[in-house]
Amino acid sequence: MSTAIWLRLPCPDGFSPEESLFCGQCFRFTQEEDGTISGAAGNHYIALTHRGDSLLLEHCPEEDLPFWENYFDFSTDYNALKTLFSRDETMALACAFAPGIRILRQEPWEALCSFILSQSNNIRRISGIIDRLCRQFGAPIPGAPEGICSFPSPEILALLSVEDLAPLRAGFRAKYVLDAARKVVSGQVNLEFAATAPLPQAREHLMQIYGVGVKVADCALLYGLHRLDAFPIDTWIRKALARYYPQGFPEEFLPWQGAAQQFLFHYIRLAKRADA
DNA sequence: TGCCAGGCCGAAA
DNA sequence: TTTCGGCATGGC
Secondary structure (H helix, E strand, O other), X not given: OOOOOEEEEEOOOOOOHHHHHOOOOOOOEEEOOOOOEEEEEOOEEEEEEEEOOEEEEEOOOHHHHHHHHHHOOOOOOXXXXXXXXXXXXXXXXXXXXXXXXXXXXXXXXXXXXXXXXXXXXXXXXXXXXXHHHHHHHOOEOOOOOOOOEOOOOHHHHHOOOOOOOHHHOOHHHHHHHHHHHHHHHHXXXXXXXXXXOOHHHHHHHHOOOOOOOHHHHHHHHHHHOOOOOOOOOOHHHHHHHHHHOOOOOOHHHXXXXXXXXXXXXXHHHHHOHHHO
């Protein structure tokens, strides 16, 4: 019988791993009945339990702690953001619904690829496709349970064909992933440029990829490059904007409208408020 | 069983 | 410029 080695990672007041990991911004985590959450980001694996003001990390190498601190964006003051957002009535409800949400700092390629696969798809199936993608073309993560693999690099995917991706059952999205991988590897698409360019140029740059439109580009910018000014508008957000913000989303949220969108998305989608 | 999903592309009007 | 069908697949 093995003895678990636990590391304690203090977390900011109000942070919720459940709300952050299961609000539709990443697709590689699951939760057991006992509350344990496990999953992978990039080539890092984690199994965690939330206890008070800390995360208890099982079998986590100490050198991984900075990665997860950064991943959960512990350095950003979300209480200040929620205070700002809550000046608006609907956003106040959204922030109260899941106050523990944080915008995860995902790896740029992984986020881009994941949201290419997300289009016209549901979260459950997206998770399945990404799981098969990692198992097929990623590498085993040291210390992780068998079958938990890293997210495959664009260099690996760029060499594959649509036929190679058939086992993923990604449908028409497979050719989009390959085009993205090839353009990233060739340098035609530069994710570092997208991180710093003005939002319109960053969008346009990513939209060179076949199968990447405004929505997917903004998801890559928000979730992969932590550009909180990017504003992914999907079906739910479109409904919410039409219903609650016919005059447009509050301008004062502009620099952080992507973060605001995440609270709203989760609230509208789960509370079904758009049709209420 | 049928609807629809964190969209996008390309043709037609 | 706007509208709309098609695209693959499988949760619910």
